[in-house]
Structures are given as C-alpha cells and as structure tokens.
Amino acid sequence: MKVFKNFVAGEWVEPSTGNYFDNRNPADLNDVIGKFPLSNSTDVERAVTSAKRGFELWKATPAPQRGDVLRKAGDLLTARKEEIANAMTREMGKPLTETRGDVQEGIDTAYYAATMGRQLSGRTVPSESRSKWAMSYRRPIGVAGLICPFNFPMAIPTWKMFPALVCGNSVIFKPAEDVPHTGTLLVEILLDAGLPPEVIQLLHGTGEDVGAPLVEHPDVPLISFTGSTATGSMVGATCGRMHKRLSLEMGGKNAQIVLDDADLDLALEGALWGAFGTTGQRCTATSRLILQKGIHDNFLGMLIERTKALKLGDGRKKGTDVGPLINEAALRKIEHYVDVGQTDGADIVCGARRPTGAGLDDGLFYEPTIFSRVEPGHRIANEEIFGPVLSVIRVSTADEAFAINNSVKYGLSSSLYTKDVNLSFRALEQLDNGITYINAPTIGAEAHLPFGGVKQTGNGHREGGWEVYEFYSETKVGYVDYSGTLQRAQIDMYLGTPD
Ligand code: UN1
Numbered sequence: 425m426k427v428f429k430n431f432v433a434g435e436w437v438e439p440s441t442g443n444y445f446d447n448r449n450p451a452d453l454n455d456v457i458g459k460f461p462l463s464n465s466t467d468v469e470r471a472v473t474s475a476k477r478g479f480e481l482w483k484a485t486p487a488p489q490r491g492d493v494l495r496k497a498g499d500l501l502t503a504r505k506e507e508i509a510n511a512m513t514r515e516m517g518k519p520l521t522e523t524r525g526d527v528q529e530g531i532d533t534a535y536y537a538a539t540m541g542r543q544l545s546g547r548t549v550p551s552e553s554r555s556k557w558a559m560s561y562r563r564p565i566g567v568a569g570l571i572c573p574f575n576f577p578m579a580i581p582t583w584k585m586f587p588a589l590v591c592g593n594s595v596i597f598k599p600a601e602d603v604p605h606t607g608t609l610l611v612e613i614l615l616d617a618g619l620p621p622e623v624i625q626l627l628h629g630t631g632e633d634v635g636a637p638l639v640e641h642p643d644v645p646l647i648s649f650t651g652s653t654a655t656g657s658m659v660g661a662t663c664g665r666m667h668k669r670l671s672l673e674m675g676g677k678n679a680q681i682v683l684d685d686a687d688l689d690l691a692l693e694g695a696l697w698g699a700f701g702t703t704g705q706r707c708t709a710t711s712r713l714i715l716q717k718g719i720h721d722n723f724l725g726m727l728i729e730r731t732k733a734l735k736l737g738d739g740r741k742k743g744t745d746v747g748p749l750i751n752e753a754a755l756r757k758i759e760h761y762v763d764v765g766q767t768d769g770a771d772i773v774c775g776a777r778r779p780t781g782a783g784l785d786d787g788l789f790y791e792p793t794i795f796s797r798v799e800p801g802h803r804i805a806n807e808e809i810f811g812p813v814l815s816v817i818r819v820s821t822a823d824e825a826f827a828i829n830n831s832v833k834y835g836l837s838s839s840l841y842t843k844d845v846n847l848s849f850r851a852l853e854q855l856d857n858g859i860t861y862i863n864a865p866t867i868g869a870e871a872h873l874p875f876g877g878v879k880q881t882g883n884g885h886r887e888g889g890w891e892v893y894e895f896y897s898e899t900k901v902g903y904v905d906y907s908g909t910l911q912r913a914q915i916d917m918y919l920g921t922p923d
Pocket of ligand 1: 576579706867
C-alpha cells in the first residue's frame with residue numbers, strides 16, 4: 425500500500441511519531457487510498473522553523489514574481505484537472521462534476537491571485553506639510569497556519585493559500601484528515617510550479633495533534649480556519665490570548681425562501697442542488713426551506729418526488745447524483761438529528777435511512793431526507809447538521825420568512841425566489857447573511873467575490889475576492905519629509921492658531 429509523507433523543510437518526510445492512518449474511500453470502505461502520517465507537535469516545531477526561513481526568502485521576492493508561481497500552479501491544475509478530480513471523488517465521495525468544479529475554483533483562485541501580484545496597492549495621499557510624502561503599502565506578515573475542512577479539498581485550501589502566498593507569507597498547511605491525498609497533490613503542484621520548498625510545509629494528522637500546536641505556536645502569527653463553530657471558538661480563544669490575526673469560517677443554517685409568485689420549476693432545481701449537492705456537506709448548503717403558504721403543498725410535493733428519484737452511489741459512476749457522507753461520525757450525527765427532528769414533532773416526508781443494495785452496502789450513504797411541519801424553534805431548524813437533511817417551514821408572508829431567516833445564530837448565505845424586483849432588493853438589505861442570492865440557490869459563490877458570513881458564521885473576515893488580500897497582509901505607512909526642516913504635524917500647519 426502506498427505510504428504518504430509530510431512535506432517539511434523542503435523534503436518529503438515521515439512523521440516523528442512513526443504512526444500513520446488509513447485513508448479510505450467513503451463510497452467503498454474496502455478501498456484504501458493510502459497511509460498518511462499522524463504528525464504531532466514535534467513535526468509542527470520543525471515545520472515552523474523551516475517556514476520562518478521560507479518567509480525570509482519569499483518576502484524578498486517581488487510580488488509579481490510570486491504571482492507568476494501561482495499562474496503556473498493554475499496552469500498545472502488545469503492540465504491535471506481530470507486526474508485530480510478523480511482522486512478527490514475517490515477520497516471524499518462527491519460526484520465528479522462537483523470535484524471538477526472544486527478544482528476549477530482552485531484554478532480561478534490561482535489566476536486571480538497571479539494578477540493580484542501586480543495589484544497589491546497601497547495609497548499615496550497628500551501630507552498636511554510641504555515637501556513631504558505620505559503613503560501606505562501592503563507588507564507580508566509571516567508564517568500562516570492554514571487549517572482546512574474536507575468538503576472542498578481543493579477550493580478552500582487554495583482560497584487561503586494562494587492569497588497568503590501572493591502577499592509574501594510562508595504557509596503551513598494542515599488538510600482535513602479525511603482528504604490528505606488532495607492536500608498532497610496540491611503541494612506537489614505548487615512545488616512543480618516553482619514555489620521555493622521552504623515556503624510551504626504540509627502536515628497531516630488530527631486537529632488535536634497538529635492543528636492545536638500550530639494555533640498555539642508563538643511564531644505563527646496568522647491563522648485561517650474553516651470548520652465547526654465549536655472548534656472555531658477554541659481557535660479564537662487561543663488567537664485572542666496570543667494576539668494573532670485570525671480568519672474564521674464556520675457554521676451555517678442557510679435558508680431558501682420561495683414565495684407564492686416564484687418560478688417554481690426554477691426554485692425546485694435550486695432547492696435540490698442547494699440541499700443535496702455535496703450530500704449537504706457545504707457550509708452554504710440549504711438546510712432550511714421556507715415556503716409561502718400558497719405554494720407550500722404543491723412545491724413540497726414536487727420536491728419529494730424529485731428527491732426520491734436522486735441516485736445515490738459512487739461519485740465516479742455516471743448517473744450518480746448524491747455521493748456518500750465523509751465518515752461514520754458524520755453519518756451518526758445525521759441519524760441523531762433525524763431522531764431529534766421526530767422528537768420535536770416534525771414529519772419525515774422522505775429519506776431518513778441508510779440505503780441498502782447494489783453498490784451501497786460498503787459505503788457511508790444516507791438517503792436525502794426532508795422534514796415538513798418544522799417550527800422555527802425546532803433544533804433541526806437552528807443547528808447545523810452538515811448532511812442531506814432539509815427542514816421545511818411554512819410561512820404566510822415574506823416578512824415572516826425574512827424574520828425566520830434571521831432568527832438563527834448563523835449568517836452565511838440565503839436565497840430568495842420571487843419575481844418581485846422591489847422585494848428582491850429589500851431582501852438584500854434585510855436578510856442577515858454574508859451572501860444573498862436572488863433566484864439562485866444558497867450555494868454558488870464565485871472565487872473573485874468575498875466569501876463569508878455574519879454572526880456566528882465568522883469573525884468579520886472574508887475569503888476570496890479582493891478582501892482576503894487585506895487579511896494576509898499588514899498596512900505599513902511611510903512618511904518622507906524632504907523639506908529639510910522640522911514640520912510638526914497638527915501644530916505647525918494648523919490654520920487659525922492664536923499667535
Ligand atoms: C462551502 O460551502 O464550504 O458557494 C464552500 C459554494 C462553493 C464554496 C462553498 N463555491 O457552494
């Protein structure tokens with residue numbers, strides 16, 4: 425069996441523990457992709473020492489040249505898209521069309537980052553004094569610790585890594601333990617693209633043994649974490665105590681609202697894709713469907729019929745709509761919430777079981793599940809399930825729908841289906857989310873726009889687009905006084921001084 429390694433100090437190395445874990449295909453647990461390192465704080469220490477050297481070298485490399493490396497990485501991802509998408513589906517289960525999209529998001533991010541190498545602009549503004557320049561520019565920060573989730577094994581690491589690199593930081597990358605192979609492929613691509621070896625370090629292993637020591641390390645001033653709100657709170661507490669710069673992307677409980685005047689066929693496609701794409705394992709997944717009373721029964725009927733027809737299976741097989749869950753713990757969490765939903769009084773209208781039959785018995789499958797008669801106070805209407813479970817809530821008015829959308833503790837994305845243009849713009853204003861889609865599902869963020877949420881979804885930062893470059897760099901201000909005299913700010917130039 426293939427044994428994979430960490431990448432530390434410019435070399436592929438074994439973990440200091442000597443221990444490994446098996447990485448299995450969730451669509452067929454008999455299929456082992458390989459053994460991957462179980463690293464610990466000793467490996468983190470080595471990685472940080474090397475990444476500090478990498479930072480010294482990389483920060484002195486002109487940003488346009490740093491961008492050129494990422495352009496090359498984009499070219500290599502493009503050339504290897506199909507092969508990587510196949511490896512990703514084998515490792516995490518979602519259908520090939522989706523893993524191709526995931527690689528494409530990495531490619532888009534690479535090309536965007538490449539151009540940003542020539543656009544890391546500051547400002548030059550007038551000084552209040554004569555013969556004096558006042559300006560700002562963006563400086564790299566240091567070693568960035570990037571802790572990534574399993575659901576977008578390419579898009580999310582590249583959202584973090586490529587901007588971090590263009591800004592001149594070095595990177596320690598910890599992929600989720602469910603997707604170490606994709607992480608390895610990404611690092612190989614960066615090295616092939618010409619990234620100096622010590623600028624990137626790859627550490628495999630668990631959150632406890634690798635993620636935590638990375639977050640706690642005093643020489644890692646920058647942390648970006650995507651994952652659960654519970655873990656994000658712990659990461660946030662440590663970073664707050666140690667005064668680190670931190671970007672958090674955490675949970676969601678995203679709603680699609682369908683009003684009586686909506687194009688129902690369009691809304692139906694949106695709901696199916698939003699709720700059951702990626703087997704519901706997206707931070708942006710639609711987990712609440714808020715239906716206005718005039719279309720509620722009809723729309724729910726249409727949705728149940730189409731949901732029952734979704735084909736579960738190996739994502740590499742043609743015709744598969746929905747792949748497996750990522751691991752046994754994820755499956756058990758879903759089963760738990762299905763129990764909770766029933767206990768709270770909601771009705772299961774389809775799914776809610778592990779399927780059996782051809783090609784499904786050895787994988788971690790769960791039937792796409794819909795609950796109707798869900799009340800806004802129910803736990804399944806408030807807590808993130810991260811699986812193919814949709815809670816349907818009936819409302820009388822748009823205002824009621826907006827209030828329910830806003831009543832949860834999360835605020836990533838929302839979606840509204842209506843033909844009323846005035847209401848659409850009112851929704852953009854009133855829905856409390858980082859992203860609102862009109863006549864499109866809750867998923868579908870594009871790489872060149874800021875991505876993130878309000879309330880307990882995040883901590884105010886954004887990934888993607890132009891904003892993330894602010895996160896990965898620090899503002900430095902320079903004043904150059906060429907007057908040859910002391911000019912006291914706020915004092916010498918003050919108009920209307922008494923004397
Ligand atoms: C996530 O949900 O974890 O908008 C990331 C989307 C994707 C990214 C999602 N482009 O669904």
